[in-house]
Each structure stands twice: as structure tokens, then as C-alpha cells.
Amino acid sequence: MRGLQLFSMWILLAICFIAALSAPFVHRIIPKYTGAALVSAPLAMVVWLLSKIPEVGNGHAITQSFQWVEKLGLEVAFRLDGLSLLFALIISGIGALVVLYTQGYFKGHPQQGRFMMYIIAFMGSMLGVVLADHILLVFIFWELTSFTSYLLIGFNHESADARNAALQAMLVTVLGGLFLMAGLVLMGDAAGTWRLSEIVQRGHEITEHKNYLAILILVCIGAFTKSAQFPFHFWLPNAMQAPTPASAYLHSSTMVKAGVYLLARLHPALGHTEEWTLILTTIGTITFLLGAIMALGQHVLKRLLAYTTVSALGAMVMLLGIGTKYTIKAMAAFVLAHAFYKATLFMVAGGITHETGGETSIDKLGGLRKAMPISFGCALLAGLSMGGFPPFFGFVAKETWLHALGDYPLLIVATVVGGAAYVLVGFSTGWKPFMGKMPEGLHAHEVPLTMRLGPIVLGLGGLVLAVFCGPVGHALVQPAAIAIYAKELEVHLHLWPGVNIYFVISIVTLVIGTVCYLARAHFVKGAGKLSLLVRFGPDAVYQAALNGVLKFAAWHTRKLQTGILRDYIRVTVVTTVLLVGAAFVRSGGFQGWENLSPISLRVALFGILMISATFATVHSKSRLRSILSLGVVGFCMALLFTFFGAPDLAMTQLVIETLTVILLALAFYHLPTFRHGSTKRTRVIDIIISISVGVIVTLLVLAALHVQTPTPVSDYYLDHSYKDAHGRNVVNVILVDFRALDTLGEITVLTIAALGAFALLKLKPKKEGAE
Amino acid sequence: MTSIIFRTATRYMFPPLLVFSVYVLLRGHHYPGGGFVGGLFAGSAFALYALAFSVADARKVLRADPRDVTAVGLALALLSGIPPLFSKEAFLTGTWWTLPLPAGGTLDIGTPLFFDIGVYFVVLGVLLTLVFTLGEEE
Numbered sequence: 001m002r003g004l005q006l007f008s009m010w011i012l013l014a015i016c017f018i019a020a021l022s023a024p025f026v027h028r029i030i031p032k033y034t035g036a037a038l039v040s041a042p043l044a045m046v047v048w049l050l051s052k053i054p055e056v057g058n059g060h061a062i063t064q065s066f067q068w069v070e071k072l073g074l075e076v077a078f079r080l081d082g083l084s085l086l087f088a089l090i091i092s093g094i095g096a097l098v099v100l101y102t103q104g105y106f107k108g109h110p111q112q113g114r115f116m117m118y119i120i121a122f123m124g125s126m127l128g129v130v131l132a133d134h135i136l137l138v139f140i141f142w143e144l145t146s147f148t149s150y151l152l153i154g155f156n157h158e159s160a161d162a163r164n165a166a167l168q169a170m171l172v173t174v175l176g177g178l179f180l181m182a183g184l185v186l187m188g189d190a191a192g193t194w195r196l197s198e199i200v201q202r203g204h205e206i207t208e209h210k211n212y213l214a215i216l217i218l219v220c221i222g223a224f225t226k227s228a229q230f231p232f233h234f235w236l237p238n239a240m241q242a243p244t245p246a247s248a249y250l251h252s253s254t255m256v257k258a259g260v261y262l263l264a265r266l267h268p269a270l271g272h273t274e275e276w277t278l279i280l281t282t283i284g285t286i287t288f289l290l291g292a293i294m295a296l297g298q299h300v301l302k303r304l305l306a307y308t309t310v311s312a313l314g315a316m317v318m319l320l321g322i323g324t325k326y327t328i329k330a331m332a333a334f335v336l337a338h339a340f341y342k343a344t345l346f347m348v349a350g351g352i353t354h355e356t357g358g359e360t361s362i363d364k365l366g367g368l369r370k371a372m373p374i375s376f377g378c379a380l381l382a383g384l385s386m387g388g389f390p391p392f393f394g395f396v397a398k399e400t401w402l403h404a405l406g407d408y409p410l411l412i413v414a415t416v417v418g419g420a421a422y423v424l425v426g427f428s429t430g431w432k433p434f435m436g437k438m439p440e441g442l443h444a445h446e447v448p449l450t451m452r453l454g455p456i457v458l459g460l461g462g463l464v465l466a467v468f469c470g471p472v473g474h475a476l477v478q479p480a481a482i483a484i485y486a487k488e489l490e491v492h493l494h495l496w497p498g499v500n501i502y503f504v505i506s507i508v509t510l511v512i513g514t515v516c517y518l519a520r521a522h523f524v525k526g527a528g529k530l531s532l533l534v535r536f537g538p539d540a541v542y543q544a545a546l547n548g549v550l551k552f553a554a555w556h557t558r559k560l561q562t563g564i565l566r567d568y569i570r571v572t573v574v575t576t577v578l579l580v581g582a583a584f585v586r587s588g589g590f591q592g593w594e595n596l597s598p599i600s601l602r603v604a605l606f607g608i609l610m611i612s613a614t615f616a617t618v619h620s621k622s623r624l625r626s627i628l629s630l631g632v633v634g635f636c637m638a639l640l641f642t643f644f645g646a647p648d649l650a651m652t653q654l655v656i657e658t659l660t661v662i663l664l665a666l667a668f669y670h671l672p673t674f675r676h677g678s679t680k681r682t683r684v685i686d687i688i689i690s691i692s693v694g695v696i697v698t699l700l701v702l703a704a705l706h707v708q709t710p711t712p713v714s715d716y717y718l719d720h721s722y723k724d725a726h727g728r729n730v731v732n733v734i735l736v737d738f739r740a741l742d743t744l745g746e747i748t749v750l751t752i753a754a755l756g757a758f759a760l761l762k763l764k765p766k767k768e769g770a771e
Numbered sequence: 772m773t774s775i776i777f778r779t780a781t782r783y784m785f786p787p788l789l790v791f792s793v794y795v796l797l798r799g800h801h802y803p804g805g806g807f808v809g810g811l812f813a814g815s816a817f818a819l820y821a822l823a824f825s826v827a828d829a830r831k832v833l834r835a836d837p838r839d840v841t842a843v844g845l846a847l848a849l850l851s852g853i854p855p856l857f858s859k860e861a862f863l864t865g866t867w868w869t870l871p872l873p874a875g876g877t878l879d880i881g882t883p884l885f886f887d888i889g890v891y892f893v894v895l896g897v898l899l900t901l902v903f904t905l906g907e908e909e
Contacts, residue, residue, distance in 0.1 A: 647803040648803045648804070648805070648808070651795075651803060651804070651808050652807065652808050652811065655808060655811040655812060655815055656811065658815055659811065659814065659815055659818065659898065659902075662815075662818050662822065662902065663901060663902065663905065666902065666905035666906045667905050669905070669906075670905070724865070725865050725881075725883065726800070726865075726867055726879050726881060727800040727801060727883070728800070728801040728802070729799060729800055729801050729802055729803065729804070729805070731803075731805075732799045732800060732804070732805040732887070733800070733883070735805060735806075735807070735890075736805070736806070736883040736886045736887045736890070737865040737883045737886075740852070740863040740865075740883070740886055741862070741863055743848075743886075743890065744848055744849065744852070744863065744886075747844070747845060747848060747889070747890055747893040747894075748845065750893060750894070750897050751841050751842075751845055751893060751896075751897060753897070754838075754841060754896070754897040754900040754901060755838070755900075757900070757901055757904070758838070758900055758901075758904055761904045761905065762904060
């Protein structure tokens, strides 16, 4: 048992990935209970995490690691502290509910198993991000979340919109991932360690390092792309093409928070500087307001929620940027509150669309309260929590948030504006679809139990958390805030803070928001005008860049991949000649003309024979004559080898030459009748190219012969060939013993080449009509 | 290529060529030769047979599919790298055993020999894959 305990974290993670891989098979065997079976993986994680709350709450982080590649300093290291615990609980808890929700959402869908696989694999990756303690491990899991997100957004791969949105999300987040990797490597270098838990203790070494600004900016770009911060926010609303379970999970409560998590995690290492505050607060505030304002004009359920998610992520970054004890506490509380209400609203939105036959616009929905009473209740609870109404946890979080901004009146104004928008969206999604008259032709009924469970637990959770906000603050929020702040602090959350200035501001926000909701029609109209701006926004920049890359790729493919063998050879040969020639000339060229040994008569005679045969090869009007002349060249070559005492080479050359002639003769059988395809101009170019190849290769060989090394490598082989390898033929001993791995590689390549040739010759595409 | 002289000559040349290819393979350790040249010799023997008679006839003589021959050769070369691992040496390090001969004297047998035989079969198989495929009518 002790042994198991030491590895519990990575065993639980491994179980997630195993569950993911087995999902399609589980679905095939028990299609009706796939979710029920697979939910055990996240539930096991939840139970383990809950059991660790007391220990972690007392400030004891749990570390589990083992060596992976010792020489590279690679460890598989996991660490559970307050911050990881908060995020991991959200991830696995909502993950469990989403797995069940998926069961109902994709009831009878043939691809349900595939979806389950993606979503559970994502969960494992996301847990990896928040639990890993080695920054390279964090990065690997980080990229895995981008990848699984791509698969999930593009799940309906027959829809072009879904494919484009998936590609966009992936390109943006993976591009950010590259920046992040650069930043992490620089950071690890500056800190002299790859362990996050050690890096965060060396904050001064990093903030005073000459690369600090570069590290900060690179890490921020990585985090901002992932967490949809301005100007990279555009991918998130587009990602709503994903099936709703994925939106509820990835694009509201977990993946998009990976960036926030990373910034929070690195706050002790990179924070407490002017640069940190400036960048994070500015971008965070812009994103917060932009998301809130953009949400006002939306009428599609999921897009309303998506823009407010952008906004909420902005708020978290903003609070983190300010970096005081109070804002960090507020941020940790807000992360929790947001996860509860946003996931509920997404699940209910998915349920509405699912049960009304695909309706997504809130303007075309209404009167669902009778048909879907439970969904209505949950949505209302979550909507009120989102708006920040008492007595919900959203209100508690908003209170701490306003308190924390006491010294920043401008940000309080921003919070009032954003908060009002949240109230509006809360009503629009939690009230509007259910009230009023049901439009004609709309049919709906309550969602199945599996889809009800998530909203009920999370919706009521917002209320329960608020009621028990004291202990919750102490057990969950406080350890997380301590991990971010890296100093002791205490969290006291109150449901009833008493009447003070912040409470008044809070109430004013609620009133403004409610008024705005009543006047919503005007905002929708105004948003129509705003859409002009979108045309020049970051989304347009992305499209232009993508089109540019595609055009460039098409252009150079057209230029380089002509489909004519001669062109490929030309490109290859000319490139080689230019590169090798340039290097050769730069290194001084060939100098040893006077050291060359004289050419004997028989060598000269064979040389002349070879040259004439070459001319015959080129000038011949028949293929057969060409290859026979080429054979002459080869046989003369073999003879030259014997003159210079290389019997191995000569023997091989002879057989090869024979076989080449046979192979070419056989190949010609398949070719059309011979004709000259070249014009005079191309022939001149070809002659120039051939001569330059000949000259360069000749000079290179001559130069290679004159390279003097203190002890020639051949001496070693001559000394050791018989002694160590029991062979007198040094050439062969090198091939099969000293450098056997090279030979193994070569024969493998040979095999692959033969299989390739076989495929080209044998497996021709079937002619049309002949199935 | 239906000349009767060519066919008759091939019939007589074919067995000695194969024997010679094995001889070249085995002597390679001390004298010019080796798996590569040996494989080429064996390949040319079969190529000759295919030219004199037909590819189908040559296939019959070879019995196995040339691609299988390649695979066997590659596997043999790969496996010959395993024994040194047991004595904690690097992959493909030459490992030798001395066998007593019944007629007195000893024979040194080493993993490089099996490696070379692997090369022989790969070269033979690759060559014949090409020759047979190119030489076969549609």
C-alpha cells in the first residue's frame, strides 16, 4: 500500500488515459452505460483529491516523482499543493459530471465512444498540467490539451465551420505554445532548475536576470493565447462549434483556465514587478471589458456564454496582475465561482438546444419553464450566481473582488460595467428562454437524468458553497491563494459582509444590469454596428495571415513540384553544387596541384575510353545503346579499382554494373518510345550543370585525399581488425562489425526503397469502371 | 531472350553461381568478399535465370517471395545484435564463440557472420523484388 501511495498521482492520471483509450471499446460493449463505466476514472481522482484536502490545507504539498532520463535532468514529477488542488478538483469534478452529461447528450450517437475518448484524454492532459512539477512535463500536457481541444472542436468533422474553428483554435494555442516553450526554457535556464516548486522559490534570480522581460513576455503570450486574452480572444467564441459537453468543459471551466493557472503558478517567480503588473493588468482589463461588451449584442446562447467566459478570464488575469494579497484571494474565489455557474449554464444551454431540436437563439426561445422545470431551476440558480446576486457564491466572490480593488477606483468602474453585463447575460441565459410565451412550433421536454445531474449539482453547488463559504474559503481558497502569493495569508469569506461602500456598489451593479437586461433590444441593435469593427479585428488578421501562408505554399509547390523528373534532379543537383561549392571555396579550395602523382599510360587509356563512352551515352539515339555505353563506363571503373588495389570495390562494381544494365533494360520495357524532350536552350543549361557537378566532385575528392590528420583513422582499424574482430579483411570488418549499425541502417533503407519501388510499379490505381 | 544457347548456358551456370555467391559471402571476413557482394552474385544468378526463362520460372526456383527474403535478412541482421546485450555490451558488438571441430582444431563463430548473412539476404531480396517486378508482364 505504501508503494502505491507514493505513485498515487501518476497512477490516477494513467487511469484517466487508459479510460480514454478504452472508451470506444467500452461503448461498443455497453453502449447504454458508457458514461457510467468511464466516470469511475474522474471519480477516483475526486475522491483522492478530497482525501488530501486536510493535508494540503495545512500547507503540506504532496510530491511524487521518479527519474525519467537522468542525464537530461528529466523527471516525471508531480506535486499537489493548494493551487493544484483547487484546479484539479474543478477539473476532475466537472469532468465526472461532463462524462455523464455526454452519455445523455450523445445518446444513440454512433460516435459517442470517440467523443468520450477525446474528452477523457483531455481531462487527463489538463490534470497533468496542474499537477506536473517539472516545467517540461507541464509543457507536454499543455500541448496535449491543445491537441485534444482540436479533436473536440472538430468533432463534427463534416461541417466546414467546425473544421475551421478547430484549426483556428489549434493554430492560435499551439503558436502560443511555441512562445511558451521558449519562455519556459529561458526561465529554467535563469533559475537553474526545471522543478516548478524550486523555480517559484527563486523569484529574485529570475526577476533580476537579464532575460526577465523576454521570459515574462514569452510566457504571457503562451498563457494569453490559451486563456483567450485580447488580442487572441477570437478563437474562443468560434470554438463554440464544438459539441456542448466540450464547450461546457474545455471552453468555460478548464482548458481556457490553463493560462490563468500557469500565470498564477509562476506569480511568485515572475510577479511583484512593474512589468508584470503593467502587462497583466492592462491586457486583463481590456479583455474583461471587451468580452463583457461583446457579449451584450449576442443572441446565440453559447456565444453569449463564450464572450462572458473571455471576460471572466480577463478578470482573473487582471486580479492576478495587480498581485496584492487581496486581489489574489479574490481571484482564487472567482475561479471557483465561475467554474460552477458557467459549466451549469453551458450544460443547460446544451440541453435546451438538444431538446428543442437545435434552437440556439434566445430570441426564438421562450416559455420553456413548464416543459423543462428542472433545467429552469438550475439555470436560474447559475444565472443569479453569475450576475452576483446574494446569496450565491458569485456574490461572495464579487464582494471579495470589489474589496480587493479598493485602491483602484478606475478598475472598480470597469468592474461595475462588466458586472452589469454579467447580470444581463445571467438573465438572458437563465431566465429569458424559460419565461414568456412559448413560440409557435417549438416543442420541448425535460432532459434525461444524466444531463440533469451536472446542472443540479453545480447549480445548487453555487448556493451550497455560499452558505458554507467560511469553511470553503479556509479549505480550498486559502491554500490556493497561499500558493499563488507564496506568503502566509488568511481567507475569510462572508455571505453577509454588512452594509459598506462595496456592498452598495454591488447592489448598484445589479440594478444597472437588470435595467440593461430590460433594455436588451437596444444593445442587440448597437452590436450590429459593432460588427463592422470585427471586420478589421484580430479574427480578420488571422484569416489574412492564414490565406497568405496557403497562397505562398501553393505558389512554391507549383514552382518546385512540377512532376517532371528532370526538374527535380536539376533542383537537387544545383542546390548541392551551390552549397558544397560555396563551402569549398570558403575553406580555401584545393591547393595541392603540385603533389598529384603522375598518371600512368594504362590509366590514361581507360580514362579516355570512359570519356568517349560517356559521350556515346549522351548522344545515342536509342536507349539500349545508351545503357550499354554507360556499362562501358562502369566496367572501366571496376578495372581502375583493381589498378589501385581495391579488389572489394572492383568486384562489387562489376556485379552492380551488370545488374544495372539488366534493371534498366527491364525498366525500359515499360517506357514509351524514346524521344528527345529537350530544346537547345535546356541542353545548354544541362551541360553547364553537368560540368559544374563534375568539377566540384573532382576537386572535392582531390581535396579529401590531401587532408592530413595526425593519426589516420585507418590505422585504428588495421590494428584492431584481427585482434578484436577476428577478421583480416578490414573493409568487411568495418561493414559488419565496427560500423555495423550504419550497415543496419543502410540495409533498412534499401528494404524501404525496394518496397517503395514495388508499390509504385505494382499497386497502380485501378482504372475507372474497373472496381 | 529465347536463345537455346543462352538457356542451356544458364542452366549450367546457375548452380555454380549460387555456390560461388555463398563462397564469396563466407570468405569475406578475411579476403575480398562479404554479404553485400555475395548477395549481388546470388541476385544476378536469379536475374539471369529470369531473363533466360521467365520471371515465373525464376520465382519457382527461388520458392519464397523476394520480399520475404528481404524481411528474413533484415530480421537476422537485427537479431545478430542482440547476444552482446546479455553480456552488457552495446547493441551489435561482435560476440565470438569458439567451437571445437570433430576432426580436431577449432572454429570461431561470431555474430558478425550472422549479420553478414542478413545483409546477403536483404541484398538478394531487394534486388529480386526489383527485377521480378520490372520483368513481369502486366
